[in-house]
Amino acid sequence: MPGALIHIAAGLLSAFIVFRLYKKLEFSLAIFLGNLLPDVIKISFLAMYHKNLDLTGLIQSNYHHFTHGLANGLWFTLVFFIFWIVLGWLLYHYHFVKKKKFYEWEELIIFLLIGYIIHIALDSLEVFIYAFLPSIPIWL
Ligand SMILES: [Zn+2]
Numbered sequence: 001m002p003g004a005l006i007h008i009a010a011g012l013l014s015a016f017i018v019f020r021l022y023k024k025l026e027f028s029l030a031i032f033l034g035n036l037l038p039d040v041i042k043i044s045f046l047a048m049y050h051k052n053l054d055l056t057g058l059i060q061s062n063y064h065h066f067t068h069g070l071a072n073g074l075w076f077t078l079v080f081f082i083f084w085i086v087l088g089w090l091l092y093h094y095h096f097v098k099k100k101k102f103y104e105w106e107e108l109i110i111f112l113l114i115g116y117i118i119h120i121a122l123d124s125l126e127v128f129i130y131a132f133l134p135s136i137p138i139w140l
Contacts, residue, residue, distance in 0.1 A: 003126065004039065007119055011035030014118060018111065030108045034115020038123070041080075042071040072120045081116075084109045 014035060015028035022028075045067045046058040058064070070076050085106060092102035 003123075006122060006126075007035050007039065010118055010122055011115065014115060026104075026108060027111045030111035031115040031118075034112040034117075035119050037112065037116050038071045038119045042067045045070070068123075072123055077113075077116060077120070081109065081113050084112075 011032040011034075015032040018031050019025065019028040042064075043055070043058055046061050046063060047053055049063060050058060050061060052058070088097075088102055088105040088109065091097045091105075092099065097105070
């Protein structure tokens, strides 16, 4: 899956840059996972809909384009990240977590979001990238 490889490479590169800047492994991990998350969400939706885990079949699904548009879309991205940020805030507000943990949580979510946005940016460039590699299908 060339698409997946590009995202893994971008994830590793951003994890490396974040580590150089912040020296924190959990930030690196968050931005790495963020780079993979849109496709993980997309595939999860397809797997739930088709009730199977056959990756090749899911990628060829008629709904692939739809779930791709959804996971990469502005509204899904906004609602998804606002959900996690608000959840962190509520846990802190109702004293389930301490202030320090709350800040750590929000930082992780921010790095996850940055990775997510990098993925979307790469996906939108993908048509351009693959214009030079016409034999490779655009899968992820
Ligand atoms: Zn993607």
